Amino acid sequence: MLKSWKRKLARAAASAVFACAAIVAAPLPAEAASGTGWGIAASALSGFIAYKSGLSMMLDIGNNARYQQQSLWQDKKANGTDGNARDVAIVDGVMTRLTQPDVFVLPADALPFSWHVNDSALFNAACYPTDYISVNRGLVRILGHEAEIAAVLGHEMTHGIEHHSAEVYAKTMAAYYGLSLLNMATGVMDWQQLQKLTAYSSAKLFTLPTEYAADAGGFSLAARAGFNPGGGAAAMARMTAYLKDESRDFREYQDPKEKTDVNYNDHPDTELREARLMKMLTDYSACHVTVADRKDVCIDGTRLLSGAFTAETYDDTAENAYLLAGELGRLFHDCRTAEAWGLGAAGDWENAKAPLLAAAVRQQGLKDTLRTLVTAAYAGEEKSGARKKLDAAEAKERQALAKAYDAVLAANAKQAKRMRMNSDIYSDLGDSRKALAMIDRALAAKGLDDHAESLGIRGRALAVAGDFDGALSAADAACTEDPKNVYNFLNRADIYWMKGDLAAAIADAAQAVAADEKNADGYLMRAILTDEAGDCDGALADYQKVHELAPAFERIPDEYLKDIDAKAYDARVKKREEAAKAAAEEKKKAAEARKTDEQQQQPSTEKPQKEQKTTEKNEK
Known part of the structure; x- marks a missing residue:
């Protein structure tokens, strides 16, 4: 995140730990940790387990294209969409240059970057763990030069490339569990103090270093993409001036006195960041x-x-x-x-x-x-x-990029499988560019576990892009290479369906059923296709088979489920009504909270006490 407004974000990291306490084993009871030596050892072990568990969970979330799409939906729901075409064009242009292959290397366990310009007037941008970058229109409007925007967005990209969110979250969890167990053994503080200590540690020890690293990474990315390398320092100077002279939003304003207080701010002082970025320019x-x-x-x-x-x-x-x-x-x-x-x-x-x-x-x-x-x-x-020092530093940087690229090529079977899965999700979402990027990474991976299925998925991505000849060529090769894999036929069926050849699609769905009669997906695809073709009896028979093999499937249409299983249909209707009721309640609460927030943001019409007394005296 570009700036941490008011201390609350640092505290939120600790709150996330408390909310996810069930992820790792609960700390030992106080009786078991009564010995100080054992307590220290147990706290270290608890912290290590929490770190590994939290890191694994966050990396898994961050490498799922479905979650990336949800990040976009959540941002749009919370902050809307910037309706100014110029704002969007500027951000699209900057991000397109920053995400060129010769600018950075995307890790094997990461998603291609996605971004959106929202309608928030606050001066900020943020990178989600899913490599989704949210850009406030306020930031685009306030920064006056694309080089400044490039430095900020390069900063956010570095958070994603280096998995900073996952690391900070995992370390915060480790700190909380370790301190909790140690506190049980020693009793040196109450739980409120423990929460404050965790939040402070997370801000100062874990998040703050990632902000320095992100500034440096953003400088390098923007410079390699051909942007003015003074953009980073200029952006910090602009932010300083804005917060001092122009911001009127209480969520942005920061009291200068906070610099001398003990605080939870997880970002360096803006003036310090400005000086460090200028030093990078001098070295450059x-x-x-x-x-x-x-x-x-x-x-x-x-x-x-x-x-x-x-x-x-x-x-x-x-x-x-x-x-x-x-x-x-x-x-x-x-x-x-x-x-x-x-x-x-x-x-x-x-x-x-x-x-x-x-x-x-x-x-x-x-x-x-x-x-x-x-x-x-x-x-x-x-x-x-x-000059020699500069050349040596850049040679080292090129070696690091080459090493990172080699690591992508050396991706293992688990990573290649996730790339394939993400490619399929991107095709579902209609994003052929990302779908092809992910499947090509999988096909190039040393640990590729299923070449035939990868070809089929690539064919589907090509079909989404409108290249049906290339799509069918890849899908035919997949079916020939592995005719026992249901999904090779289903991918080709989907390609024919997108092309408009319903008969060929139904024939491939039938081959999928023949390849594995216990796989519900083959029947489901054939049911959808035969229903579209007007064969309701055939569709009913296939949906009946889907329900037998996978009763929890939600994709059977109401009109068919009613005939197949009336009890299941009634349960679905009830669940839907309850969800609608809950959504209405949530919408009502959100509207009330928004109204309260707007009232709190309105400037007070009351005059300061001293001024009011003076005015009254003058009036008298």
Whole structure:
């Protein structure tokens, strides 16, 4: 998350632990943990079990395409959808560049990134454990440059790539269970203190380091995608100005006094993040570019120009300085010599990689000054060794990316199976791009456990994309390679169905039934297809078989279930009515809570006591 508003998110991590207490074995009773030595050992063991259990659970949730879709639905339900096409286009453009294959490596146990611009005016963005990124329209509107948005979204992507949510959750669980058992042995604190200690530990020891890592990862991702590398520092400068001068929402405002208090804030101070991101830019520029006093852009310590104050409602001097420094830094990074800058040509200096810088140099007549400073900077690189240090750091980064890619190719059978499952889910959802991406990863995996079924699933993904020739070619190969697998025929039946060839689809469903007469899925597919073809008697017979083999199946239509099992039909109707009643109650409660929240957010019309007394005196 970009910013932790008011302390409540850190506490929520601890609350999640308490809500999920049944996931691991309950702590030993106090009598069993009475010895201090045993208590410490048991607390460590309990914490380890909790960590492994929590991590496994969260990684499993995060690697399920169905849950990713639910993340989107929950976000839309809670925050709506931004109706501004420009906002959406900006985010889509930035994320499309950030998610190119040469920018990052998606781990074997992760999903392709999904994103949505919601209708919240709050200045924030967040990455769910499912690699779903929620972007508030408030963030898009407030950040004035796509490089700033890229730095923020790269930060969120890093949370997903590194599984930060899963790690923090698991460590928080481990801390709670370990501290709980130790407290039983020693009795040093009450349970309220324990909860506070867990929340504080989660914020400071677990979440805070991931925020530093996400800032660094976001810088690297944005830079590799070709965005202005000054975007990260500029975004922090913009956020500082916004929270100080413009925010009027109590969920965003933070009292400056909190910096000196013991608090649960799980994010670094914005000013510190700004300074760290500027240091990353300096390193990226082979140590040539710095910004002094948040305004003066310097080359090797000599001022070239300054950021300008251009905004109407806030001071954007620092923001503009960082964007200028970012373009300057990119040129030092990408150009190995001073000549590569093109400063020796006649006329005004132009550079596609540095439009802001070129315009400022032209307007202020600084071309000769820039050429002198750049020439001197390269002349001193041999002595400083900064370029060699930069090259070594980037070589190490490339090795890490290559290693991560090799790990994806070395995915085991369990991981390959999950990739195949996720591909099928994406096809169900109509997302052929993600479906093909996942199944291609599975087919390339060293531990691929079922080549034939993977081909069939790839065929289905191709059909969703509209490539029926390619789809049938893959599905035919799957059925030939493994004619005993029911799902190879069902995948081909689905392809024929999408193509509009109902007879061929029914024939393949029949082959699926013949391949395994005890598998309900074959009968279910044939029932759906024969019903569509108008053969109600055939559909009834197949649905009857589905009910016999899998009584819990919910996909038998009411009109057929009524004839097959009247008791089961009555139970379904009752369950549906109860769910509708519960949903209505929940909607009523949500509306009441929303009304209360809106009332609390309205500014008070009462005058401060001192002002009120003065006014009364004047009126008298």
